[in-house]
Amino acid sequence: MSIIKNYQSAKGTCKVTFSYPLSSDVKTVQVLGDFNNWDSSLAPKMRKGKSDLTTIVELAAGQEYAFGYLLDGTKWDNDSSADKYVA
Numbered sequence: 015m016s017i018i019k020n021y022q023s024a025k026g027t028c029k030v031t032f033s034y035p036l037s038s039d040v041k042t043v044q045v046l047g048d049f050n051n052w053d054s055s056l057a058p059k060m061r062k063g064k065s066d067l068t069t070i071v072e073l074a075a076g077q078e079y080a081f082g083y084l085l086d087g088t089k090w091d092n093d094s095s096a097d098k099y100v101a
Contacts (some may be wrong), residue, residue, distance in 0.1 A: 015032075015033060015093045016032075016055050016090075017030060017033075017093060017095050018030070018031040019031075022072075023075075023076070026074065026076075027072050028072060028073050028074055028075045029071075029072050029073075030067075030070065030073055031068060031071050032045045032060070032071065032081075032083075034060055034066060034067045034091075035064045035065070035085055040086060041086055042061075042085070042086055043060045044057040044069075044083070044087075045060070045069055045082075045083060045084075046061055046081065046082060047081025048079045048081070049073055050071075053098075054087065059092050060066055064078055078097075080094075
Protein backbone atom coordinates (compact mmCIF):
# COMPACT_ATOMS: atom_id res chain seq x y z
CA MET A 15 0.00 0.00 0.00
CA SER A 16 1.13 3.50 -0.62
CA ILE A 17 -0.02 7.09 -0.77
CA ILE A 18 1.46 9.67 -3.15
CA LYS A 19 0.56 13.33 -2.66
CA ASN A 20 0.76 15.85 -5.49
CA TYR A 21 0.04 19.38 -4.24
CA GLN A 22 -1.71 21.79 -6.61
CA SER A 23 -0.74 25.10 -4.99
CA ALA A 24 -2.63 27.26 -7.49
CA LYS A 25 -5.87 25.42 -6.66
CA GLY A 26 -5.19 24.82 -2.96
CA THR A 27 -5.75 21.11 -3.40
CA CYS A 28 -3.77 17.90 -3.24
CA LYS A 29 -4.24 14.98 -5.62
CA VAL A 30 -3.71 11.85 -3.55
CA THR A 31 -2.96 8.57 -5.31
CA PHE A 32 -3.97 5.58 -3.20
CA SER A 33 -2.49 2.18 -4.09
CA TYR A 34 -3.45 -1.27 -2.83
CA PRO A 35 -1.60 -4.49 -3.75
CA LEU A 36 -3.22 -6.95 -6.15
CA SER A 37 -4.49 -10.13 -4.53
CA SER A 38 -6.31 -13.16 -5.86
CA ASP A 39 -8.42 -13.07 -2.67
CA VAL A 40 -9.71 -9.50 -3.16
CA LYS A 41 -11.85 -8.55 -6.14
CA THR A 42 -12.78 -4.90 -5.39
CA VAL A 43 -11.19 -2.19 -3.26
CA GLN A 44 -12.59 1.26 -2.48
CA VAL A 45 -11.13 4.14 -0.45
CA LEU A 46 -13.67 5.49 2.02
CA GLY A 47 -13.11 8.33 4.42
CA ASP A 48 -14.12 11.72 5.71
CA PHE A 49 -13.85 13.08 2.17
CA ASN A 50 -16.72 10.91 0.87
CA ASN A 51 -18.70 10.57 4.14
CA TRP A 52 -17.66 6.89 4.43
CA ASP A 53 -20.26 6.17 1.72
CA SER A 54 -19.32 3.31 -0.62
CA SER A 55 -21.76 4.59 -3.27
CA LEU A 56 -19.62 7.77 -3.50
CA ALA A 57 -16.28 5.94 -3.59
CA PRO A 58 -15.04 4.71 -6.98
CA LYS A 59 -13.62 1.21 -7.24
CA MET A 60 -9.83 1.24 -7.54
CA ARG A 61 -8.51 0.41 -11.02
CA LYS A 62 -6.24 -2.52 -11.75
CA GLY A 63 -2.67 -1.76 -12.82
CA LYS A 64 0.35 -4.02 -13.37
CA SER A 65 1.10 -4.65 -9.71
CA ASP A 66 -1.62 -2.86 -7.75
CA LEU A 67 -5.02 -1.20 -7.67
CA THR A 68 -5.07 2.61 -7.71
CA THR A 69 -7.36 5.60 -7.54
CA ILE A 70 -6.79 9.36 -7.31
CA VAL A 71 -8.79 11.61 -4.99
CA GLU A 72 -8.49 15.41 -5.07
CA LEU A 73 -8.66 16.85 -1.55
CA ALA A 74 -8.36 20.29 0.02
CA ALA A 75 -4.73 20.86 0.98
CA GLY A 76 -3.70 21.49 4.58
CA GLN A 77 -6.41 19.31 6.10
CA GLU A 78 -6.36 15.96 7.84
CA TYR A 79 -8.53 13.06 6.66
CA ALA A 80 -9.37 9.67 8.13
CA PHE A 81 -9.74 6.86 5.58
CA GLY A 82 -9.68 3.10 5.12
CA TYR A 83 -9.84 0.53 2.35
CA LEU A 84 -13.09 -1.39 1.92
CA LEU A 85 -12.37 -4.83 0.47
CA ASP A 86 -15.12 -6.61 -1.47
CA GLY A 87 -17.71 -4.44 0.29
CA THR A 88 -17.29 -6.31 3.59
CA LYS A 89 -13.78 -6.11 5.10
CA TRP A 90 -11.69 -3.12 6.19
CA ASP A 91 -7.94 -2.60 5.92
CA ASN A 92 -5.71 0.30 7.02
CA ASP A 93 -2.84 1.76 5.03
CA SER A 94 0.59 1.10 6.53
CA SER A 95 1.91 4.30 4.90
CA ALA A 96 -0.75 6.61 6.37
CA ASP A 97 0.55 9.78 8.05
CA LYS A 98 -0.92 8.64 11.38
CA TYR A 99 -3.52 6.35 12.91
CA VAL A 100 -6.55 7.07 15.07
CA ALA A 101 -7.96 4.38 17.35
